[in-house]
Amino acid sequence: MTTPRPAGPSGHTVFALLITWLVLYFAVRFFLEANMDLSSGIRLAIALIPTPVFILFVWTFVRGIRSADELERRIQLEALAVAFPLGLVLLTTLGLVQRAVELNFEDWSYNHVWPMFAFFYIAGIFMAKKRYE
Amino acid sequence: MRNRLKVLRAERDWSQADLADRLGVSRQTINAVETGKYSPSLELAFSIARLVDQHIEEIFFPE
Numbered sequence: 001m002t003t004p005r006p007a008g009p010s011g012h013t014v015f016a017l018l019i020t021w022l023v024l025y026f027a028v029r030f031f032l033e034a035n036m037d038l039s040s041g042i043r044l045a046i047a048l049i050p051t052p053v054f055i056l057f058v059w060t061f062v063r064g065i066r067s068a069d070e071l072e073r074r075i076q077l078e079a080l081a082v083a084f085p086l087g088l089v090l091l092t093t094l095g096l097v098q099r100a101v102e103l104n105f106e107d108w109s110y111n112h113v114w115p116m117f118a119f120f121y122i123a124g125i126f127m128a129k130k131r132y133e
Numbered sequence: 134m135r136n137r138l139k140v141l142r143a144e145r146d147w148s149q150a151d152l153a154d155r156l157g158v159s160r161q162t163i164n165a166v167e168t169g170k171y172s173p174s175l176e177l178a179f180s181i182a183r184l185v186d187q188h189i190e191e192i193f194f195p196e
Binding site for chain 2: 069070071072074133
């Protein structure tokens, strides 16, 4: 038999943490936009509220990958090998474009770019899974 | 890399899920190995060989 894999978190746990973080993120974002008159210290404290949940999500996700079998780990690696460079290309290109022309903050701020990272990762998962089907 | 895993599994009347359970891997992994889309690690190849009581080179061979 192969080396026993450590019991990992269920996919439901990972998904629930992700949803929790997303809900918190948007709640905090809308709250901050609606309460511009608060002191910067309080605003900063509120802005950091979703971060521990995201750290917990990452930790749970990593535990999930460690408990996955070798093909699942390969698929994750290939997905990240697609997503990480594409994310870098996106950020560096936006940086250069922003130096060349004035970008609309509301369209191209970090608030709107981060979902592209999730999209790159999902695309990478799709490509890798297709390859081994 | 080609292999005889599908034949060996059929001889034992195991489904892919049966074999996956016995090896502690996912059914997707068994399917990918059988179709030659994924070459297993040495550890998994040895586990397969031990399970079907054959030498690795009797199961896996180069294209």
